[in-house]
Amino acid sequence: MTTPPSPDDDPAAPEPPPPWALPDTRAPAAEAPAAPPDETSPADDPEPSPTAGERPGRARTNGLAIAALVTGAVGLVLFAIAFAVAALVQIRRRGGGGRGLALGGLGASAAWLAVAAVIAVMFGDSLFSAGEAEADPRQRDGYVLSSTLKVGDCFTAQTHDPADPNVYPSPCASPHNGEVVAKATLPAGPFPGVQRLAAQAAALCKERTPDNVKKIVDDDFDARTELPKRKDWESGKRTVTCTLVYVGEDKSLTAPLSRAVITPRHEAMFEQGECLEKWDESMTPPVVDCDLPHQFQVLATYKLQGKEYPGIKKLEKMASEGCARRAADIWKGDPPPDRVSATFATPTKQQWRLGYRDVYCLITGGNNGPLKRSFVPKK
Structure with a gap:
């Protein structure tokens, strides 16, 4: 089983768009026309009054400040904060009105956030994990x-x-x-x-x-x-x-346990101490008398747990560790001679899917030739 390669950036993929930034393209407010030079000397008229019908010029209200107040009032918090910050920056640089409106948008956003925090404390996960509740x-x-x-x-x-x-x-x-x-x-x-x-x-x-x-x-x-x-x-x-x-293979029960008929999972083919003439995955290896030449002897058998196939490497590691523990328990301080080596047999991926979980801890003569006696006590 292979692990798919980690997804890397595709060099042919288009460059991602630059981060969004609020455009600052609004034209600066038109400057009020310069007042005509005052011909009257300050000494002659120290407090001149405006000409009849003339209105004093007013600073133009910043449009982003208005947008900040509107979006803040309706709960669009992220937009309101963005508009308010942009408005305050523009007002500071260029002048104009609307500072109060921008601050009002920030205040409304803070109020919405406070309400959301209170609701989260009161209702906990029931409000914000509706999707999980439906799936669970x-x-x-x-x-x-x-x-x-x-x-x-x-x-x-x-x-x-x-x-x-x-x-x-x-x-x-x-x-x-x-x-x-x-x-x-x-x-x-x-x-x-x-x-x-x-x-x-x-x-x-x-x-x-x-x-x-x-x-x-x-x-x-x-x-x-x-x-x-x-x-x-x-x-x-x-x-x-x-x-x-x-958790067996029949998926469910249809009677009380006192009356249920449950088919146990398959039993291990071999027991501790049995000697095998050879090992063949395609057939049941023949059991022979341990005094006759044989290739393998069963040290221990046990079942692995888990539903998903763990993969070859992890499966072999689990089997090796499990067999080492059982060898230590069986032989204790009296291990077999050096001419005997340890190995194991694990279920294939197909066998795992069929429910087989048996691990066979084996000993073999390997390059030293067949075994000619028993090295493992029978149960």
Whole structure:
């Protein structure tokens, strides 16, 4: 599987347009005509009066200042601020009227921003995340906390989010994927902390899980717990709700777990300690007596978790680390001789899509030739 190259700038693409800037092309206000020279000496008429019918000249109101006030009044905050700043700059450079209008536009914008801030505090995410609420089924009517259900109640839950405690109650005879299997109250005492509380709850839920379900939990079910919050714990509510959510290949259940017929996922082909004459991906490798020459011996088998195929490199890293841990547990301080080397076999991408998650940790003689005895104890 290849990773698509990172998208770079296309050299043939046109140059992006320059950042928008408010044009400053308005012609300067026409200057008032110069007054005719005053023929009267200041000594003769110290306080001359204007000629009858003549009006004194007034500074022209800046158009951007008017636009700032109008857009600010109707809530177009970004436009109002841009117009107001441009107007104030022009008035300072060229003179003219409208400074009060520009400031009024800024004041109206500030008022709109204050109102928006108050609404955000009052309503939180409910106002500004409507799109998320529509896409997230947890927000739809009918979803409840799993702790509100009784033992034996069935529900439908999110399979991709194990931490989500919201479920949709469903009749056990209808398609569903989860069931409340147990409820238990933890002993009184100081709040133990989230991590310790989760460990206590997991152990308690495992103990209370019905015996007929325990054997299929690891592969086909997610065991989930809803824990009490600190404030609930301190108020005496210490109940843990244990649920199982089906993640197997049948997609959904149509009966209570006590009566459900669940086909477990395939079992591993080989067990720890079995010796294989060879390894062939296209067929089942034959198992032989370990005293006879053989190419491989099974050190351990285990299943990987996850729904999406992780890719070859990550898959091999996961398998290598998992096999190393199991080799250390099996051999402890007594590893096999140097002529034995470790390897592993992982599912292909196609097998992963079919639900196969088995990893086989193997040992082999490699270039030293076939193995002629067992190096791994059987279970």
